[in-house]
Amino acid sequence: MKLFLLQKEKAAGMNNETTSLGRKSRYTGLVFISAALLLIIVVLAFTGGLNISSFQKKYEESVVFSLVAPTKQTIGKIEYALKYGKELEHFYGLRELIDELLDQLEEVNEVRVLWPNEAIAFNRDNVILRVPIEDTSIIETLRDRHEVATKLENDSVVHDYMLERLENEYLLSVPIYNPHGYWEGSVQLAFDRSVVSTRTGEYLFILLRYLLLLAAFAALILVLTMSRLPITDHAGKLRSKPLLILIIAIMSVIQITYGYINYQLFSRAYINASQEVAVSAAEIISRDIQSVIEKGVPYSDLYQLDTYLQGIIQELPAIEQINLMNEENVLASSEGGRDRIESTMESDYTFEVGLIPDQTGNLPYIHVLLSETAIKTELRMIVLDMVTVLITSILFMIEISILVLLLLSNGLSNGVKKKKEIPRFTQQSPADTTMIRPLSFIFHLALFLSAAFIPIMSKELYEPLWGMSENLIIALPVTIEMFGAGVGVILAASNVDKRGWKPLFLLGALSVAIGMLICSLPSINILGFSLARGLAGFGYGVCFMALRALITSGASGEKQTSGLTSFFVGLYAGINCGIIVGAMLADRIGYHPVFTIGVIIVVLTGLFVLKQMKNTIPIPRKEKNISFGETFNQLGGFVRNKQVVAFLLLIVLPVAACNMFLDYYFPIFADHEGLSTSDVGRAFLVNGLIIVYLAPLFSKLFLKWLGVEKALLMSGLLVALAMVIFGVKGSVLTAIIAVILLGLSDSFGLVAQNKYYLSLKATGQLGTGKAIGYYDNMRKVGQMLGPMIFGGVVLMGQIGIGLLGILFLIMLLFFWVTRFRNDAEQQKRGSGNELSL
Template sequence: MSFKKGALLLGTVMMLLILVLGFTGALNISSFRTSYTDSLVASYAVAGSDGVRNIEYALKYGKPLENFNDMEKILTDIKSISPGIESVLVVSPEGQVLYNHQGKVDSEHLSPEILKKLRVDSLAESDYRYVAFEGKYHIFLPLVDRNAKWVGSLDMVFNDQVIESRVSIPKAESLQYLYILVALAALLLFICHIKIDFLEPDGQLKKKLFLAVVLSILTVAQIAYAGINYYMYRNVYYEMARENTMVTANIIQRDIDSVVSRGVSYNELYGIEKWMQTIIKSVPQIDSITISDDNGKAVYSTDQQGMQLEQSKDSAYLYSLPLKTGGGQNKLTVTAGINISLSREYIKQKSLAIALDALTVLIIAFFFMVEITLFLLVYIKQEVNRMARAPSSEGQRKKIGSIDAEMIRPLAFFYFIASSMAASYIPLIMKDLYQPMWGLPKEVVLGLPISAELLCAALSIIITGYIIERRGWRFPFFSGLIFMGLGLLLSGLAWNGEVFILARALTGIGYGFSWMAMRWLSTSPTQQEEKTRGLSAYNAGIYAGFNCGIAIGAMMADRIGFSQVFFIALMSLLIVVAFAFSFIGKVESEQEEIKPDFIGGRISTFLLDPGVIFFFFLITIPLAVCSMFMDYFFPLFGASVGLSTSDIGRGFLIYGLCIVYLGPWLGGFVEKRLSPWTASLLAAFMTIGALGLFSWRGGTVMAIIAILIMGLSDSFGTVAQNNYFLSLPATQKVGESKALSYYSTVRRLGQVLGPFIFGALAILGAMRSVGLISLACLALLLMFALLSRTFVKSATEVNLPG
């Protein structure tokens, strides 16, 4: 291998290695920061809730919030038991600061940006909320009067440095391990470069050997880094849980001591178990709280088994503090104690999240490594051919265009990374922005952004076909990038549901233009062999980009929020623009001019053909509706049962992996043994059965299994349905290209209907609504099986494309 070629490949591999390990480290650090912030805020909220109870007690007896004489003492007490809190405020619903821990305040207001982030209209419905603004965190606890009316909020403020000081330690350790692993991997790559001959005798690169070596080193480095982070952060999460449990324990100790010191006996602490349960609900690191007497016997416990098993618990997960008791304020002895048990499940879940993130990043890295390496190989091949060629003639110019067309795979890869980043949580964003709209049920409104995007994509695909015939592929492609860029920008800035729907409609227009232009570009060569290779490369790029985009977007959304991901997707789209100008811009059209020979009345003849009608209305549209189980239903269902955005994204990733890795094998296996008609029915029954399975049992596991089955179904079913449709006599008359454009449009229109149908039936409950949809689609599929039998013979006698 030449020095220049080897340096280019090895340099790219090292950059990818640093990117992958750095992304993994950043995810872990970000996850820990989020978890630590949530934990610390929960501990502070416990301290604040004590003051809230005192304030609300006075409010319920008619004391006005605007004239509260003891407020300074209450706020000072909260601040004194909350290390790290800078100030404690009482604010009105409009954001006016009424009091701080130093007394009454005049003419001071919170920033409107804080109130906007807080969404004050729903604060009264929650126990507490917090927002970050200009380097400070504000924890808001609602205050209600005797009529349960929200009259103000307690605002506890602390500096971001409180969190940063704790996060900086594991961050530094993680970076040290990153540097060590990168250095070792670089050394190993260099040794392999020297010792292993990656070139064929004719000078071509041994692709399989090169990819095997590089991916092996990358995988080992990623697994090693993931393992190091797993064990390091497991200990860090344990220490974090103990620290915040200590804060909570001190607050509980103080509150109980203040009651008992007034002469109240332990047997008279009525309602204390209910109070302790509210603390556990707020602080997930705590598993149970037990109060024991002077003999060590449990008197009160949030854990029914804790009354007998408290002593058997691992001391490493048990935090104990003494409690004072006695006959009065002047005669106190330490005779009792409070035992707080740390939650092993919490630490286990956080550790598991680290492992899942590492596995997800490894999958992403695999796709990136394959796609980047293949891109480099094509690029090097182009450079070698360009240098070996004399000044090009017209015939050579076309050859150059054909070689450049191989770049459609990395182009599709980068494009679908950008376009897929937000695909797994569009309904969740609409849920956050929800306001009643046009008299529609809430569940239907949540699906409007998806429906608007798909509808506009379907319409723009139709328009793009006519534009390409007249102006070529460049105009719709780059126009699509502009529309998508505007859609992504507006999606990130959306301040209400209507704006978000408009943003997704613009994104759909851009998607339809660019998707159709790239598809046309992939089939532009006139030779069937090159056309097939181009289309295969395009499809491979689509699924690799989809998988990477979904996973990256979902994991980032958990760390930086939904809106920020749209801006990152927009920056990724700029990479697509630069790539297209650099590597695809010289591609020339080699397709012969398309002469419309199927117009006017003959279009209606095609659309009214019984075989086409059966296929569109009895199988295409029903399956398109079912596909919205993943795009619309699963994100909302997953969020309702506590799945993180990352976990929802991993559900989408399971589907994508089935398409990529099982599709080629299952497709070939089914094609050899079943006719397109039979394979189409089998795939459809699998999809409908997946929904039926979820409706039977429900739950997260069944939802994931349903997505897995749908992935298996689509891995061969899409090709089978495509082949069956192309075998219909009416399709052969109209021509393959025209027929497929109608098929694509009808399928997307079915997807547009999906969110409406799922949303309209949501009133029945998740399981019943999905079950009803699966039964309706099953009935339509059985009708298709009966009515289309007369077309089976023609479907099996024609020479179908592979």
């Protein structure tokens, strides 16, 4: 009987445990579905938000184009009078001209005429105000913007008007030039932001509706799948891999579907916006021509009508050609010819507007031909943006999904136990590296949001400083940032064994947040920006070493290897996502708000570390105690070793410096060539994807086929080749080729550098940890010198970068000739931990 009762109690206990596990599994499943659904909504909302902002920018441009054309007609009349001695300050008849302009532009609330000291404001209530301009910086900005535009050789790529986006309105300034071609003043149009936001709001509602429908569909699929797929195994552990595959598959399908809907919606919207511009242009032409025809002038006597039509479409890239024609002849054409255009094209790209007959009975019409090439080019850019967002969102979804699954797994492992207090400091405790990948991802995402536009922003902030050349001053923020990172690495390396990784990471995150916060200030100058980047760089160096210390605090070599791999995967994913997201946001909301977003993410990362992760210190290795004299002699022997010196000075330093072509020079070059910040971000993405996805394959192939030394030289040759190709012909194409070659070089070159360096006898004698520290610092020195080198060589033009590549080729040859061969034991290249980037 007693045995029966014991068995019954045991069975009851097992049933209770099974019930508890089942209840816990159902609860975890509900949390998983909720988290997955929230993630889907966030990603779709971000995608839709980017696309909405893209359309808003395009529609904004179409509104501006429709306002610029009639404004320039009015300005033409003003400039004609200035040729005959009239002064803008005392322009008789100005009110009539502006009233006529206000009648044409229904969206505009007020028109202001500005000159260096005063402005006259005309509004629709016939109230005229003459006010002094107290903020002279506005005038200087207008003068600089307009005078630079007049000096450009290719006027078709840069417009001479300027658009300011205020809180409640837009200010569109169109310049007035004097007879000598210099800026005399501006006509400024003020119109409400609702002119643009009302239209984009219609599409926002449509996108929101599709988002909710797709989210509901995703929720249905998740619920149906989870009802058949157990979320935990028999031991109560989370089935992470099947769940990760499930959520990525669902989100990828949803994201692709949403992207297709976005493209269909916005391609139609962009064509409509282009048609609205064309209609506006046709109305202007119709109004001007009919005002003359009504006075009895026949169409055949209209003077310089071809030139007039050319002036109309000069600021309207969406229009290819405008013709004044009747059933038999072309009376005038913006192309200057008289070739008839058959109206057989798609209705989306051509339409006609009728005119009144003249006294001879001639009844022509205006034929407008939209530029199919220009519109399709813009649509291709929309597709390119969407593909970029798709790739970035998939990377983002993978990393955040891993974080969600790790949190759920930790919740399951903790069970219903009372939450224990996280110890503030744990002496020699093994590291928990499970969170290293999402932590590395989120931190690097925040840090690299601004990477694509820091050199461009430096160029915009340029001002004379300490007698330095312009190129060196522009390079200053990146150089000081790299210097700060090197200092941070050194200080963190000397303190991490005493304080542990967590306090140093929090200190570094605070430094990064403060530096980025200073960068977000609109009033910042080039010196303040440089110092702020140095502070952010210092924080990054500290955080980098703190995270490396978190990995090395594990007692198990297997855990260290796993943690290191997770760290670099998260790092590259964070860099790629950060650069792309930051670049696309900068194109839409400006540079300064992107820094603010970065600050928020860094602060949230710091709070997560503070609350959820414990402090650890690296477990000390058992090493033989040596005296200071022995240590000094050992260090002296290391730095005098010819193999070490040749490797660090002839390989590591120049490779790190040349790689700053992407980080520093390419954004400035791309901006000069008219590429957007998003295009710069895409170049970074291509480079990063090559490194991430080709590195495992190329490392094995090149190291196996060529050996370590030849692979090392091959990677250097690719870097030199990238510089030479761009130096021979500096174009967007060769710049992209250079970026690709740099990515290919890094994909196996870093591993080759690692293996070669750790196989040297001098490295083993000094100790791997110390040797890695010297390697890291030499890379930081190269990254610090890179911007200064590029800033100097570009004074010779693009050929200077080609000469830099040739110099590196000579250094590679010198390294090959002067290297000392190791003995048989040293030639056997051992594997080691990968070094920092």
